Amino acid sequence: MIATILLSFGVLFLAELGDKSQLMALTFSLRYRWWVVLSGITVASVAVNLIAAGVGHFLGTALPANAIAVVTALTLLVVGLWTLRDAIGSGADSDDAPPPSTRNAFLVVISAFMLAELGDRTMFAAAALASKNGWLAVWIGSTLGMVAAGALAILVGKLAGKHLPERGIAFASGLLFLFFAAKTILDAFVPGLGGWGSTGLALAVPAVVGLGIGAWRFTRPGRTAAPIADQPANALP
Template sequence: MESFLVSTSIVGLAEIGDKTQLLSLVLAARFRKPVPIVLGVLVATLINHAGSGALGAWLASVIHPHVMNWAVVASFALMAVWILIPDKLDEAEAVTTKHSMGVFGTTALTFFLAEMGDKTQIVTIALAARFHEFFGVVLGTTLGMMLANVPVIYLGHRFADRLPTKAVHVLAAIIFVVLGGLALRTALYPDAHPMF
């Protein structure tokens, strides 16, 4: 349950102002059909995060726990810095043509590709490696993505313009620093009971 709650909150905050949230806004403005867009985002996120969660769980099983602890510390520290750098949607990612795939297919494919190498994908790998848990992390990161993107899809510019994006990013960075500190404690004292 802890992995689910941590994953949901981290990704929900990390997604605010992220390029995939901007992509959700573009898709909503272009197609004006929220249900297939939401379903496309859900499917793309589940597939992407399932792969990321599986990679993180696998890494945790093949890398020595001491090395993994230090890798998790480093990943949380890097994420704390990366989250403060604002994302911009590339022109190639913003191009969303309907073609024969329809709104759902276009959304799923575009969102899946935009999520590759994105902050939330990296976080999913790190969280699955840290918690040694696949389902709780993948369900949590997927819920976090949906909590951040569904309001944007339904409310568009009015909602996105009112979010204090910088404050949310600072809060997310602080959470990453705290998680990194807890992971550092585990790395320094591996025999002590982990705090998360």
């Protein structure tokens, strides 16, 4: 059992490195307290890996991959647009807005992670391990591996947040979520493109969105002209 736990931990931890779930953990760590994000990841990991271990043990790895890919892509799209909305929020109004409550943040993290992990490669990896090993050991090891990878992303997010502009990180993260959403759909429904083909097409989505946002911010009315009300009274002729 110990060997299976260690195997599952290693497989899930390595599978999570650089995955969209780590990106999600990093992004949430810029918005919420670290312990809220880690707690949400832990609860979501326990639930998702229990499903994966149960499916792998009792049903093999037979999962509706295309349907799950659509749900995953929609989740990533919503999180990406939400992140971009906050990143391009208007000046002081967005910076001075009160942070969400701990309860709401906790529920947001759990929901986002569970939906994003359903049908992800890590879930299939856990299901495959459970089809050949004890489901309980796979569940424990997979959960620990996923939580450890999330904790690493949270640490990176907190360290990066101290040296890089939070708004810039959030903007880049939002575009990356859009990239993962597009790539998830392409990999599921257009497998003939291959890895490089789907990556190239998926990159067009955040590129177009990023250019569009940049053009809108540059050309929006009132960007350069200061309102008269903001000028000192003695500046009037």
